[in-house]
Amino acid sequence: QVQLVESGGGLVKPGGSLRLSCAASGFTFSDYYMSWIRQAPGKGLEWLSYISSSASPIYYADSVRGRFTVSRDNAESSLVLQMNSLRAEDTAVYYCARVWRSWVFDYWGQGTLVTVSS
Amino acid sequence: QSALTQPPSVSGSPGQSVTISCTGTSSDVGSYNRVSWYQQPPGTAPKLMIYEVSIRPSGVPDRFSGSKSGNTASLTISGLQAEDEADYYCSSYTSSNTLVFGGGTKLTVL
Numbered sequence: 001q002v003q004l005v006e007s008g009g010g011l012v013k014p015g016g017s018l019r020l021s022c023a024a025s026g027f028t029f030s031d032y033y034m035s036w037i038r039q040a041p042g043k044g045l046e047w048l049s050y051i052s053s054s055a056s057p058i059y060y061a062d063s064v065r066g067r068f069t070v071s072r073d074n075a076e077s078s079l080v081l082q083m084n085s086l087r088a089e090d091t092a093v094y095y096c097a098r099v100w101r102s103w104v105f106d107y108w109g110q111g112t113l114v115t116v117s118s
Numbered sequence: 119q120s121a122l123t124q125p126p127s128v129s130g131s132p133g134q135s136v137t138i139s140c141t142g143t144s145s146d147v148g149s150y151n152r153v154s155w156y157q158q159p160p161g162t163a164p165k166l167m168i169y170e171v172s173i174r175p176s177g178v179p180d181r182f183s184g185s186k187s188g189n190t191a192s193l194t195i196s197g198l199q200a201e202d203e204a205d206y207y208c209s210s211y212t213s214s215n216t217l218v219f220g221g222g223t224k225l226t227v228l
Binding site for chain 2: 035044059100106109111
């Protein structure tokens with residue numbers, strides 16, 4: 001069965017960096033586009049990035065463009081979100097999701113919590 | 119890109135029907151049939167309920183239906199059940215090659 005497992009969340013100071021990973025299994029990872037989506041505590045969903053199966057093209061939300069970088073390793077079936085210059089407003093649960101039929105998220109991970117605080 | 123507009127909350131009694139609206143612009147909902155709906159019970163990850171405006175993935179009950187008119191998409195849940203209580207989010211592809219979610223709607227089954 002399809003599984004997406006995020007890791008790497010934790011507490012980081014403002015201005016710091018964090019690297020999130022998403023381990024995929026149960027499907028041919030290299031056949032699918034992937035996305036990162038986050039949810040601040042008590043708030044709604046926010047789409048962050050979208051990476052094609054070949055890692056080009058890549059799209060970002062305005063809120064993270066230039067600070068966050070998404071990448072993938074098809075050989076390892078893994079997705080990565082490198083987050084730099086973190087701000088308090090980046091505090092959220094971060095989900096990775098499989099993209100299906102163009103911009104549809106059919107499977108989601110359980111999420112990993114990132115807290116940005118001094 | 120501003121979030122799509124959803125009502126903060128809706129409610130209904132078991133067996134009734136409720137409709138959740140999702141209003142965007144001509145740059146997203148109004149121009150593309152790439153509108154999806156997600157259900158998120160408390161403390162869990164979202165689950166896909168509707169895609170491409172009105173298509174139900176396998177396993178989603180036919181009590182859930184979607185539609186669109188102009189810049190507004192809608193999710194209708196008929197024959198409400200207690201298990202339907204959750205937050206619901208719409209999403210749409212945009213002309214900027216991005217995706218935007220709605221602010222979310224909390225469904226309470228009375």
